[in-house]
Amino acid sequence: MADENQGPMNGVTAHLTIGEGKAIDAIAFYEKAFGATRAMEPHMADDGKRVMHAHLQINGGSVMLNDDFPEYTGGALGTPAGVTLHLQVDDADAWFNRAVEAGAQVRMPLDDQFWGDRYGQVDDPFGHRWSIGSAVRA
Known part of the structure; x- marks a missing residue:
């Protein structure tokens, strides 16, 4: 049996990377702007400041997000385009x-x-x- 906190098991789920260590701010914004609810509390990085993984529910669908980790990814590519x-x-x-x-x-x-x-x-x-x-x- 799958863990109930595992997340969506089908469909397509958006996974957003938030720049400048502002994923916590983004979660608060999505809660206020789109009525998002937390499917689970954010998992924080060892530094205690950045979100490694968050899972929100918006309008019956899932959105996942994390802070950018440029030390691993080379940095976010800037403003998202085409999505x-x-x-x-x-x-x-x-x-x-x-x-x-x-x-x-x-x-x-x-x-x-x-x-x-x-x-x-x-x-x-x-x-x-x-x-x-x-x-x-x-």
């Missing part, structure tokens, strides 16, 4: 506004889109892009 984390939610306006109030920057204003969703994008303070959408209400 957007999407949240399909029940109320895009509520989720979008909560993220902006928590400090996310609007990249694409929330609006009704041609494909039938109310959709917009924000950038979190750690360089990750998020899209938020829900079906357009009749």
Whole structure:
């Protein structure tokens, strides 16, 4: 039997690297902006300052994250590019506004889109892009 703290066993799970030793700040931001809950408490590195592994639940899915460890990885590659984390939610306006109030920057204003969703994008303070959408209400 798998350990209940092992984490997701199927699907695709985002695993974010947070620069500048700010993973604890990122966890707090995701809790406030996206209603994240901790699937487990963060595992700290021996230095007691950096997160080696954290597992969050956001909108029914998993997101894992850690601080960058440049002594092992050569350093994060800078601002992430080419990746957007999407949240399909029940109320895009509520989720979008909560993220902006928590400090996310609007990249694409929330609006009704041609494909039938109310959709917009924000950038979190750690360089990750998020899209938020829900079906357009009749």
